[in-house]
Amino acid sequence: MSGVLVVVATPIGNLDELSPRARAALVDADVVACEDTRRTGRLFDLCGLAPRPPFVSLHEHNEAERASDLVDRCRAGSTVALVSDAGMPTISDPGARLVEQMHEAGITISVVSGPSAVVSALAVSGFVADRFVFEGFLPRKGAARQQVVESIAADTRTVVLYESPHRIESTMRDLTEACEDERLCVVVRELSKLHEQIWRGPLGDYQSDPAVGSPRGEYVVVVEGAPQKAPAGDDELRAALVELLDDGLTKRDASALVSRRFGVSKRRVYEMANEK
Numbered sequence: 001m002s003g004v005l006v007v008v009a010t011p012i013g014n015l016d017e018l019s020p021r022a023r024a025a026l027v028d029a030d031v032v033a034c035e036d037t038r039r040t041g042r043l044f045d046l047c048g049l050a051p052r053p054p055f056v057s058l059h060e061h062n063e064a065e066r067a068s069d070l071v072d073r074c075r076a077g078s079t080v081a082l083v084s085d086a087g088m089p090t091i092s093d094p095g096a097r098l099v100e101q102m103h104e105a106g107i108t109i110s111v112v113s114g115p116s117a118v119v120s121a122l123a124v125s126g127f128v129a130d131r132f133v134f135e136g137f138l139p140r141k142g143a144a145r146q147q148v149v150e151s152i153a154a155d156t157r158t159v160v161l162y163e164s165p166h167r168i169e170s171t172m173r174d175l176t177e178a179c180e181d182e183r184l185c186v187v188v189r190e191l192s193k194l195h196e197q198i199w200r201g202p203l204g205d206y207q208s209d210p211a212v213g214s215p216r217g218e219y220v221v222v223v224e225g226a227p228q229k230a231p232a233g234d235d236e237l238r239a240a241l242v243e244l245l246d247d248g249l250t251k252r253d254a255s256a257l258v259s260r261r262f263g264v265s266k267r268r269v270y271e272m273a274n275e276k
Contacts, residue, residue, distance in 0.1 A: 003030070003074035005102045006081045007095070009088045009114030010043060013192030017115045018047055025112050027051060029081035033058040033070055035094055039085045058082070059094050067098040074107045088116050092136040092162055117191050118160050121220035124198055125158070125186040128225065132158040138171060143249060145174070147257050152223060153178035154261040159223045165215040169207065175223060176203040184224040190217035232262040234272070241273055 006025050011017040026032060027049050034040035037055040044052050058066050070080050084093035102109055122129050135152065138161060139145040152159045152175065163171050168187075175185070181204025189197040199212060203223075206212060237258060244254035251273040259266040 002107060003076065003078040003080065004108040004110055005070075005074060005099070006079060007089050007099065007109065007111045008081050008083050009112060009116065010040075010083050010086060011192070012086045012115040012117050012120070013190065013196070015043075015046055017192060018043075019112070019114055022112045022114055023047065023049060026081055026083070027053070028079065029053050030078040031056055031070070031073060032081045032083060033066070033095075033098065035059050035084045035089075040083055053081075058098060063094050063097045067101045070098060071101050071105045071107065074102065075105065086115075086117075088114070091116065091118060091134075115192070117162070117188075117218075117220050120191055121186065121188040121222050122158065122160055124188065125222040126200070127158040127184070127186070127222060129158060132160060135159060135161040137162050137164075138167075140167070143253060147253070147260075149174050149178045150257050151260045153183075154226055154263070156225045156228055158225050161221050161223075163219040163221055165217060165219070168215050168219050168221075171221070172203065172206050175221070176206070179203055179223065179226070181205075183226075186222040187212075188220045188222070191220065193217070229262075232264060237262060237264065237269055238272055241269065245273070 006029065008022050008025050010022065026044070031054050032040060033056050035058065037057050040055060043049070056066065056070070058070070074080055082089050082095050082098060084095065087093070089095035090099060099109065118134050122132060133155060135148060138148055181202055183203050184201065185203050185206070187199045187206060189195070195217065199206065199209070201209070240258045240261065241254055244257060245251065249257070251270065255266055255270040255273050258269045
């Protein structure tokens with residue numbers, strides 16, 4: 001009989017977030033696929049989970065090759081539990097390739113729901129959450145980063161993203177410049193941990209607020225959606241195109257960025273770019 005893959009959410013800060021169902025899934029598994037076996041081992045120790053099944057590392061550098069072995073184990077009847085270091089696996093964490101291969105192999109897949117930094121930060125933001133977009137971690141630099149930041153500024157949906165303490169200040173500066181000072185945001189640090197902090201206010205106030213303190217811990221940033229704008233005219237689109245082309249972007253990249261920023265057809269903008 002074929003086995004099963006169980007995707008298990010683990011605590012993002014407070015150990016009490018590990019549900020009884022998650023505890024049972026971890027100790028009953030024949031093998032646990034972990035982003036970091038040391039972190040998962042510590043989770044087992046702190047939560048008193050026993051017996052401890054064998055651990056297998058599954059991270060961004062070995063997931064492609066490790067997935068095939070885990071699929072074979074399930075085909076042979078094993079139960080594989082998938083965990084990441086914190087929260088729900090595959091959400092800006094490894095595991096998506098493994099889940100995809102399990103689907104392709106016809107393996108039964110189950111999920112043990114639980115903590116999620118994305119959903120938790122969204123819930124405490126106070127922003128409209130019936131439609132939102134999750135951007136994960138922003139590109140570190142260059143045109144790719146600029147394009148994503150510009151798309152966030154133009155998006156009318158609430159936007160959620162992750163950031164590290166090393167880049168939170170530069171990310172907040174870039175968002176402020178793109179979205180303007182008055183756009184509301186919520187910055188959540190160390191969710192469900194001892195030093196949890198939830199800051200809410202205009203983007204332009206974040207850097208100067210003494211309550212923010214020095215960067216530390218992991219961050220989730222929630223940005224209020226952009227206000228609805230009247231449809232852009234040709235003159236406005238051409239002006240935006242000229243600015244981006246003068247900055248060195250290709251016609252294709254500039255057209256894509258203007259298309260997202262103003263919510264117009266990429267083909268329409270690209271035809272304007274070729275008129276130059």
